[in-house]
Amino acid sequence: MSTAVSITGLRRAFGDRAVLDGLDLTIHRGEFVALLGASGSGKTTLLRILGALDGADGGEVLVPEARTIVFQEPRLVPSKKVLANVTVALPRGQSARGLKALSEVGLERHADAWPATLSGGEAQRVALARALVREPELLLLDEPFAALDALTRLKMQDLVGELCRAHRPAVLLVTHDVDEAVRLADRVCVLRDGRLVTDEPVGVDHPRDPGDPAFAALRRRLLADLGVHSRTPAESGVI
Ligand SMILES: Nc1ncnc2c1ncn2[C@@H]1O[C@H](COP(=O)(O)OP(=O)(O)OP(=O)(O)O)[C@@H](O)[C@H]1O
Numbered sequence: 001m002s003t004a005v006s007i008t009g010l011r012r013a014f015g016d017r018a019v020l021d022g023l024d025l026t027i028h029r030g031e032f033v034a035l036l037g038a039s040g041s042g043k044t045t046l047l048r049i050l051g052a053l054d055g056a057d058g059g060e061v062l063v064p065e066a067r068t069i070v071f072q073e074p075r076l077v078p079s080k081k082v083l084a085n086v087t088v089a090l091p092r093g094q095s096a097r098g099l100k101a102l103s104e105v106g107l108e109r110h111a112d113a114w115p116a117t118l119s120g121g122e123a124q125r126v127a128l129a130r131a132l133v134r135e136p137e138l139l140l141l142d143e144p145f146a147a148l149d150a151l152t153r154l155k156m157q158d159l160v161g162e163l164c165r166a167h168r169p170a171v172l173l174v175t176h177d178v179d180e181a182v183r184l185a186d187r188v189c190v191l192r193d194g195r196l197v198t199d200e201p202v203g204v205d206h207p208r209d210p211g212d213p214a215f216a217a218l219r220r221r222l223l224a225d226l227g228v229h230s231r232t233p234a235e236s237g238v239i
């Protein structure tokens with residue numbers, strides 16, 4: 001399997017605090033990795049470095065040229081209609097590609113709408129279409145479902161899973177939701193004290209059911225790695 005992302009000994013400090021401190025991570029082409037970690041543990045910092053929005057203070061980071069980020073909020077350009085938002089980073093005359101991407105997220109009928117008229121979930125699907133239309137080799141997702149209601153979040157998870165299986169980018173999904181990580185990812189990582197304290201394959205059969213004992217056992221282990229010990233499997237897995 002060839003490598004899409006290779007990080008060795010990554011260090012990033014703010015003042016005298018090293019937020020990332022000797023972090024190693026490899027992501028293979030087409031692999032879906034979920035990254036869990038407490039608030040302030042450095043997940044967004046890592047994604048920003050991978051997206052070249054921030055620099056490292058040490059270590060080595062190798063990423064593909066074609067990479068895109070989807071944030072928690074859609075960050076659409078309010079003065080551009082939906083289709084123009086999707087094609088904003090493409091050369092001119094790529095409307096057909098934009099429309100295809102919009103149809104993949106079920107929004108082709110909204111091509112001519114203004115962003116302000118969309119629901120939160122729709123706007124986030126436009127952001128996803130804008131990321132996928134560039135055919136990234138690496139897709140960086142920073143809690144893309146966190147602001148959505150529970151039902152929309154589940155639908156978005158299914159959509160992202162489907163789209164990633166169809167397009168096969170390498171994916172790094174940051175989430176606070178342990179169940180989301182286990183449902184979607186090939187591998188799960190936990191970031192703590194500047195490095196990955198957990199990095200393991202998800203050995204749960206598809207379709208992944210939270211009631212499956214293997215699912216519940218991995219959830220318990222991940223919650224323990226995150227410092228949450230008292231949860232029962234019936235609880236949500238959201239930290
Ligand atoms: N530009 C900056 N200047 C100073 N400190 C920063 C900067 N960016 C991030 N930090 C600090 O680095 C730490 C990690 O921040 P980061 O945003 O990566 O956390 P996170 O894991 O994404 O948290 P959350 O789950 O709350 O989004 C925090 O303590 C934050 O205050």
Ligand SMILES: [Mg+2]
Nearest residue numbers: 043044045142
């Ligand atoms: Mg963050």
